[in-house]
Amino acid sequence: MTSHQEHVLRGIVRRAAALPFFAGKYAGLDLTGDFDLTDVPEMTREDITEAMTPVAGDERRPGAFLFTSGGSTAAPKIAWIPIEMHLDAIVPHWRPLRSDDVLANLAMPGRLWSAHYFYNGLAERCGADVIGLGHVEPEEWPHWLDFLHRHGTTAITGTPSTLRQVLDLAIGTGHPIMDRLRTALFFGEPCPDELAGLCREHGVGLWGNYGSTETWVIGHNGPDCHPRTFHPLPHQHVEIVDGAALVTTTHPGAVSPVIRYRIGDRVSWTTCPCGQPGAVAVHGREGALVKFAGTLVSPEELVELAREDAAVAAAQAAWWDGEPERLEIRVVPVPGSAVDTAALRAGLLDSQIDLRFALRGDDDTFRVVVVDRLGMNERTAKTPALLRLGGAT
Ligand SMILES: [Zn+2]
Secondary structure (H helix, E strand, C coil), X not given: CCXXXXXXXXXXXXXXXXXXXXXXXXXXXXCCCCCCHHHCCCECHHHHHHHHHHHCCCCCCCCEEEXXXXXXXXXXXXXXXXXXXXXXXXXXXXXXXXXXXXXXXXXXXXXXXXXXXXXXXXXXXXCCEEECCCCCCXXXXXXXXXXXXXXXXXXXXXXXXXXXXXXXXXXXXXXCHHHHCCEEEECCCCCCHHHHHHHHHCCCEEEEEEEECCCEEEEEECCCCCCCEEEECCCEEEEEECCEEEEEECCCCCCCCCCCEEEEEEEEEECCCCCCCCEEEEEEECCCCEEECCEEECHHHHHHHHHCCCCEEEEEEEEECCCCCEEEEEEEECCCCCCCHHHHHHHHHHCCHHHHHHHCCCCCCEEEEXXXXXXXXXXXXXXXXXXXXXXXX
């Protein structure tokens, strides 16, 4: 980090300290002189909402969208994002659309979710047309695929789960939309290698961005990049502390201060296959451990291991924490392949010695099963690595 960057970051911390929330949070800090930035406490999602709530009505600040992430049952945690959505700072570095593109925006509108509005805004900045379609049920797709083709769709944006669904249908039925489709944009969940491979095979350029509602876009990638590696934007200061990402937004137009915000992902620095160093590889969520059979298990790690099996196209964990508790690794086979579930189960247990010992031959509590498709959250169209299925079934 240059001394200029340190100067900018210290300025952000000092300005934030004038807000009531930070006055409390930073009470023990001496913010004079060249204070050490690593002494500044981290922020959580709750902090973002709490910091802004008392000053939200300040008439001097610019207008904002109130967006939320998650919060399906609990009170939503709000982030204030400027109406301009930082597009001025994003598009010079990440411009996935051309002015002759027609973008089918499959992100769900409403419910304070941000992606739909962001991709409409991105299309506008790139001079492209946009079809704000939103979420489509699987049985409606054949009809909508015809519609999108009729209106010249060249690009689609959605979660990787949605993109996979649409591409599988279009490719499987030999739909003419594939002749024109040249760009796919993903967001919201990690992009599996299979989707990246499918796009490459069919000449569709795959672009993604990484971030959260609170930080907004942190990094981006394109067709020559690894799908889970991202290049940080200049206004996002990324620190990696013990494998966790902390992000500070230095954009002068930011409405909520985002200072050492803990995004909740395990990450590392890497050089992207596109050749650019200083990229962030995202490995999954932090601390996603569940107590199962009396031991701590990372369902994400089991899912990642299952996906290393050459016959497995996709995998997901399903966990019932009632009585009797149960953990299931669900796998979708590669077309034309058969998954040896017994061998896969044994391999997974070999990697988890505590779990193998705890189960001691109990075959029903931990199972590997073959399924046609993985469970998806209907509202967000995301496929989580772990389905929490609550009580016994
Ligand atoms: Zn790259």
